[in-house]
Amino acid sequence: MLLNPHAHGGRAAALLPTLQAALPPDVSLHAPRDVVDALALLASLPARSRVVAVGGDGTLNRWLPALLHNDLELGVVPVGSGNDVARSLGLRGRAPLAALVHALNADTRPMDVGCAEWRDPHGREYRALFLSSFTAGFDSAVVLRTLTGPRWLGGVPRYLWATLAELAHLQTWTLDVTANGKHLHSGPALFASSMNTSTFGSGMPATPAARTNDGLLNLLLAGPFGRLGTLAMLPRLLTGTHLGHSRMRTRAFETLSVISNTDLPLAADGEFLGYARHLRLSVLPGALSVVGI
Structure with a gap:
């Protein structure tokens, strides 16, 4: 069992004594100091071991490559700020x-896993895996702002604070988007984000039709907005009625290509990743064994 003591602004560390006392004798509890220690511990486990991760979406994202590489099973105790992966597993409110x-x-x-590959503005190549969402555009810029938000804000309030702050610097990107080899969009867009879970941003129902075990990801494409x-779209996004807007589109896909004429901000599972001009996404069907409802 691994607990990220930094999850939820450090609040997860307070659970250590309670969880330790509840564990059966044959289960060990570790609280790695950082990502390097966590990955080393995961790499030392035998294949098909069950790892119970105590943390949020960011914790799962950072540990995901090691979970897949060692063919480990994943159980989740959700104590993060977002917990959209836990929602998809039916664990909300537990x-x-x-x-x-x-x-x-x-x-x-x-559970399906998303895979993103891109080059940054300097030509360096990157690859990232994700369980919940991979955002590109406005919502990634919002993620970057959440990192500097008030520490006492969490969940949806923190996301809304960052969204309102980003509105003051609002921009769109000229994007060319192709899904499963079919061209979908050329022109200005607010974001072109890809979902594995139906929610992101701590429970916002971005793509209600998304399923984590259907071998597909779901594009959420927003055209140009001032x-x-x-601002008017935010209440609709919070209630899942945004897809009725003429400038909002969704499409299930196995592969997706996004080309931008300027640096496009990226984030995965609420973790800011940097910028790209050319992005490719694909799905790894059923790549992770998870404990769900």
Whole structure:
């Protein structure tokens, strides 16, 4: 069992004594100091071991490559700021001890994993895996702002604060978007983001039709919006009614290409990654075994 002591602004560390006392004798609890220690610990585990991760979407994202490389099973005790992966697994609202018992004992099921590949503005190549979302454009710029937001804000309020702050510097990007070899869009866009879970940003129902075990990802493409239009769209995004807008489109895909004429900000599972001009996304069907409901 691995607990990220930095999750949810450091609040996860307070759970250490409670979780330790609840563990059966044959289960060890570790609280790695940083990502390097966590990855080393995961790399030392035998294949098909079950790892119970205590943290949020960012924690799962950072540990995901090692989980896949060692063919490890994943159980989740959600204590992060977003927890959209946990929502997709039916764990929303579960107390930590109840989630722990479930993560240790319930059966696993396959979960798709998203894969993004891109070059940064200097030509360096990158590859990132994700479980919930890979954002490109406005929502990634918002993610970057959440990193500097007030520490006392969490979840949806923190995301909304960052969104309103980003509105003051609103920009669009000229994008060329192709899904499964079919051209979808050329021109200005607010964002072109890809979802594996149905929610992002701590529960906003971005792509309600998305499923984590269907072998597909879901594009959410927003055309050009001004400040007032973006502001008016926020309540619709929070309630899942945004897809009725003529400038909002969604499409299920296996492969996606996004080309931008300027530096496009990127983020995966709420973690800011940098900038790209050319982005390619694909799905790894059923690549991870997870404990769900």
